[in-house]
Amino acid sequence: MKTGLLLSRDDGAISETVDVDALGRDFGHLPVLKVYESFFTAPNQRDVVQTILDHLLEAVVLAGNSPRYFHRIPSGSSILDAIVATGINPNRIAFANLKEQVAFAHFGRREDATRKARALIEAALAKVEVTHPIESVSVAPRRVVLVLGMTEGGLLATQGLLGKGYRVHLVDARAEISTSDELREALRPTVAAVEANPLAAIHAHTEVIDVSGWSGEYTVRLNNSKGAETHAVGGIILAVGADTELIRRLRPLFQLDTDETGQIRGDGASGVMGRTKDPGVWFIPPLGAGGDLSHATAYASAVVLHLTTQLDQNELRHPVYVSEVDESVCGGCGTCVKTCAFAASAVDIQRKLSTIDVRRCKGCGNCVVACPTGARDLMAFPEDHVVRSIGILARAATTSSEPKVLALLCNGCGYPAADQAGELATQARAMCYSPNVMPVQVECGGNVDTQYVLEAFREGFDGVAVTVCRDGHCHHVVGNTDMDRRLGLFREVLRSRNIDPERLRVIHVAPHEGRLFTEEIQAFCQDLKGQSVQAVS
Amino acid sequence: MSERVTVATTWLQSCSGCHMATLDLHAELFELIELIDIKYSTIADIKEVPKVDIALVEGAVANEDNAELLRTFREQSKTLVALGTCACFGGVTGLRNLFDRDAVLRRGYVDTESTVDGKIPTGKDIPALTRSVKAIDQLVEVDHYLPGCPPLPSAIKSTIVALVKGETPPMPTRNLCEECNRKKSKMLVPSRDFVTTTVLAPNELENIDPEQCFLEQGVLCMGPATREGCGSRCLRGNMPCRGCMGPTPDALEQGAKMVNALASILPAGALMFNEDVVGVGYRYSMAVSIFPELAKGKG
Numbered sequence: 001m002k003t004g005l006l007l008s009r010d011d012g013a014i015s016e017t018v019d020v021d022a023l024g025r026d027f028g029h030l031p032v033l034k035v036y037e038s039f040f041t042a043p044n045q046r047d048v049v050q051t052i053l054d055h056l057l058e059a060v061v062l063a064g065n066s067p068r069y070f071h072r073i074p075s076g077s078s079i080l081d082a083i084v085a086t087g088i089n090p091n092r093i094a095f096a097n098l099k100e101q102v103a104f105a106h107f108g109r110r111e112d113a114t115r116k117a118r119a120l121i122e123a124a125l126a127k128v129e130v131t132h133p134i135e136s137v138s139v140a141p142r143r144v145v146l147v148l149g150m151t152e153g154g155l156l157a158t159q160g161l162l163g164k165g166y167r168v169h170l171v172d173a174r175a176e177i178s179t180s181d182e183l184r185e186a187l188r189p190t191v192a193a194v195e196a197n198p199l200a201a202i203h204a205h206t207e208v209i210d211v212s213g214w215s216g217e218y219t220v221r222l223n224n225s226k227g228a229e230t231h232a233v234g235g236i237i238l239a240v241g242a243d244t245e246l247i248r249r250l251r252p253l254f255q256l257d258t259d260e261t262g263q264i265r266g267d268g269a270s271g272v273m274g275r276t277k278d279p280g281v282w283f284i285p286p287l288g289a290g291g292d293l294s295h296a297t298a299y300a301s302a303v304v305l306h307l308t309t310q311l312d313q314n315e316l317r318h319p320v321y322v323s324e325v326d327e328s329v330c331g332g333c334g335t336c337v338k339t340c341a342f343a344a345s346a347v348d349i350q351r352k353l354s355t356i357d358v359r360r361c362k363g364c365g366n367c368v369v370a371c372p373t374g375a376r377d378l379m380a381f382p383e384d385h386v387v388r389s390i391g392i393l394a395r396a397a398t399t400s401s402e403p404k405v406l407a408l409l410c411n412g413c414g415y416p417a418a419d420q421a422g423e424l425a426t427q428a429r430a431m432c433y434s435p436n437v438m439p440v441q442v443e444c445g446g447n448v449d450t451q452y453v454l455e456a457f458r459e460g461f462d463g464v465a466v467t468v469c470r471d472g473h474c475h476h477v478v479g480n481t482d483m484d485r486r487l488g489l490f491r492e493v494l495r496s497r498n499i500d501p502e503r504l505r506v507i508h509v510a511p512h513e514g515r516l517f518t519e520e521i522q523a524f525c526q527d528l529k530g531q532s533v534q535a536v537s
Numbered sequence: 538m539s540e541r542v543t544v545a546t547t548w549l550q551s552c553s554g555c556h557m558a559t560l561d562l563h564a565e566l567f568e569l570i571e572l573i574d575i576k577y578s579t580i581a582d583i584k585e586v587p588k589v590d591i592a593l594v595e596g597a598v599a600n601e602d603n604a605e606l607l608r609t610f611r612e613q614s615k616t617l618v619a620l621g622t623c624a625c626f627g628g629v630t631g632l633r634n635l636f637d638r639d640a641v642l643r644r645g646y647v648d649t650e651s652t653v654d655g656k657i658p659t660g661k662d663i664p665a666l667t668r669s670v671k672a673i674d675q676l677v678e679v680d681h682y683l684p685g686c687p688p689l690p691s692a693i694k695s696t697i698v699a700l701v702k703g704e705t706p707p708m709p710t711r712n713l714c715e716e717c718n719r720k721k722s723k724m725l726v727p728s729r730d731f732v733t734t735t736v737l738a739p740n741e742l743e744n745i746d747p748e749q750c751f752l753e754q755g756v757l758c759m760g761p762a763t764r765e766g767c768g769s770r771c772l773r774g775n776m777p778c779r780g781c782m783g784p785t786p787d788a789l790e791q792g793a794k795m796v797n798a799l800a801s802i803l804p805a806g807a808l809m810f811n812e813d814v815v816g817v818g819y820r821y822s823m824a825v826s827i828f829p830e831l832a833k834g835k836g
Contacts, residue, residue: 374787
């Protein structure tokens with residue numbers, strides 16, 4: 001694999017703590033090594049692209065900012081899109097988070113931080129070697145939208161969509177508009193217009209019972225007193241008001257994140273309103289106190305604009321998250337069927353083989369872990385990569401008095417929390433934590449294999465911290481529950497090896513709780529001090 | 538008869554059951570003897586291990602003597618076969634790794650309830666126990682694996698016949714559910730409910746349904762995490778799989794993988810109270826676990 005390593009000083013934010021020049025020398029043997037002041041300037045982005053093309057690179061490691069920056073911030077997505085446009089598969093781009101999880105978190109500890117940075121780069125280089133190119137499915141978007149909820153937001157979004165020539169299915173469990181009395185009056189013309197529009201189909205007394213597919217191409221099943229009916233739509237807008245009971249029931253269908261009050265929580269990136277994890281599903285929150293028609297219209301318009309910008313494209317591509325089932329080992333036991341919260345797994349009884357419905361799969365990795373034969377793998381975080389990373393990072397931990405901790409960080413909660421913890425550490429030095437805490441990113445708590453825990457202790461880690469979302473907040477609905485069950489059973493295995501089960505700690509954290517992440521990690525390190533489980537020779 | 542392929546067989550730490558399974562070929566042994574010339578065997582009185590084409594090694598390595606004999610077998614053979622579960626994965630013998638070696642000796646020779654004034658035997662004629670039990674491929678290179686506790690006699694024969702012909706012996710790789718004929722219903726329904734409300738031992742069931750998946754009857758069956766190829770003998774005998782064929786080739790280890798799977802199938806609380814998850818998960822493969830022995834430091 002011809003791999004290039006692209007390092008960033010991030011205008012000093014990284015190089016202030018990490019010896020980027022030393023890293024440049026350490027990896028000088030690679031076909032391409034470049035050090036940038038920042039990735040995010042137009043000339044540097046052009047240089048990255050030119051470097052890839054000049055050297056015919058097949059893979060790149062971006063060592064600098066958090067991968068979340070690349071996936072969620074416009075300047076980050078821009079460079080990522082440019083790299084993919086050169087022909088490099090998205091799965092052959094790996095990240096070493098030298099900023100938030102090294103430089104920021106370990107300020108003033110240049111030697112240790114540089115050592116950790118080196119290990120994270122090694123792990124990223126190893127990752128592109130073992131990951132397979134991720135396949136994608138092409139979809140021609142349908143100009144049809146399901147709007148769930150006859151609220152002010154739902155009606156105004158419907159009106160906006162109809163105005164753009166979209167067909168709309170407006171669905172509600174009730175038959176009347178749910179909104180405040182003042183707005184009900186103000187919305188009367190909107191209701192009349194929607195009812196009169198031949199592009200609109202209003203389904204009162206109707207519930208959504210099933211959704212499959214992806215942005216541009218969903219299949220939704222509706223249920224009412226006449227029975228079930230199926231519709232093909234391109235996008236979905238959730239405008240269910242403050243009905244937390246309904247939101248709770250919708251969570252498994254739409255991978256919704258909810259806040260403490262049970263309301264839908266957006267992903268909060270770059271101030272985009274109404275975005276959920278799924279780019280084809282948007283939401284309009286209930287109108288807050290003092291909100292009037294103009295607020296409701298503004299929110300609905302923004303959501304309609306985002307969704308239609310996507311659906312107006314000729315083609316959308318969707319990654320296939322899970323590997324094909326390895327038919328040489330799968331015997332059709334059915335464990336994956338019992339595990340999947342999205343009904344994406346089934347067993348072909350005749351052939352005794354498991355199958356995956358890629359249009360239902362959310363890529364959480366829960367079935368990959370549950371499969372007792374190892375017949376499945378998660379494309380973005382393959383088992384081989386995680387196991388190698390554990391080894392690389394264990395060897396890089398220092399031999400100081402600080403315990404060596406492997407932190408398995410869920411993409412949905414622990415990883416962003418660790419990023420935020422780094423940012424907090426730039427404001428308060430007390431928020432720095434030990435550089436012997438070694439992060440490995442996984443997709444979800446459900447993606448944490450108990451085999452990783454044993455690997456970690458074998459490789460010499462003193463403790464393993466696993467982050468998961470609190471009850472009711474997992475993007476994959478059951479990832480946190482399943483991880484709790486597995487690790488609960490697994491403590492008995494640790495005890496049998498004379499490993500204190502207290503060395504395995506589950507940290508419940510939300511994506512914005514950086515402070516809590518640091519406090520929990522610091523407390524765990526403190527508890528581990530004075531105990532020692534040596535590596536098995 | 539000089540053109541016959543030469544064979545040596547032995548057992549290390551084991552019960553000799555794999556050799557007994559070979560004898561279970563009965564009349565078919567005469568067919569085998571047409572093909573092979575057994576130059577050395579633990580069940581024959583021969584002192585030196587000669588050079589042979591094929592070596593069949595049963596048992597795990599649990600003492601210095603086992604290790605020495607195994608190395609001799611490797612040096613003297615062109616093709617070495619791990620015969621049976623102990624040779625392949627350490628087997629039941631490997632469960633000793635869950636205890637400290639000295640504690641095991643003390644328990645066996647001193648602390649046993651029926652022992653009076655016991656002492657741990659020593660002397661140069663007694664081979665020292667290794668610190669932990671190992672599968673044979675943890676010491677020498679193994680060319681073919683023939684798991685099973687014991688392996689099917691027919692599988693022993695077909696492996697030898699294939700090797701004599703210069704072919705690679707067949708080795709099934711899917712999990713046991715593939716060859717088990719029991720019916721599954723709840724296991725194949727995409728519902729997050731556990732398949733039963735409690736976990737039972739087979740003898741606690743009023744009636745063991747011979748047609749239905751054991752997991753669906755609330756009995757811990759290792760079939761999902763276990764390689765096929767045994768003919769599902771236990772299941773046909775109306776008992777759950779105990780895992781003797783070891784993990785499938787894509788799993789890193791058997792015990793942890795079964796824990797991962799069980800969390801979706803049977804109620805975790807009942808599993809913890811009613812089952813020995815460690816004993817069941819690692820009964821035959823402790824020695825090849827990712828963490829195959831006690832941690833050295835204090836827990």
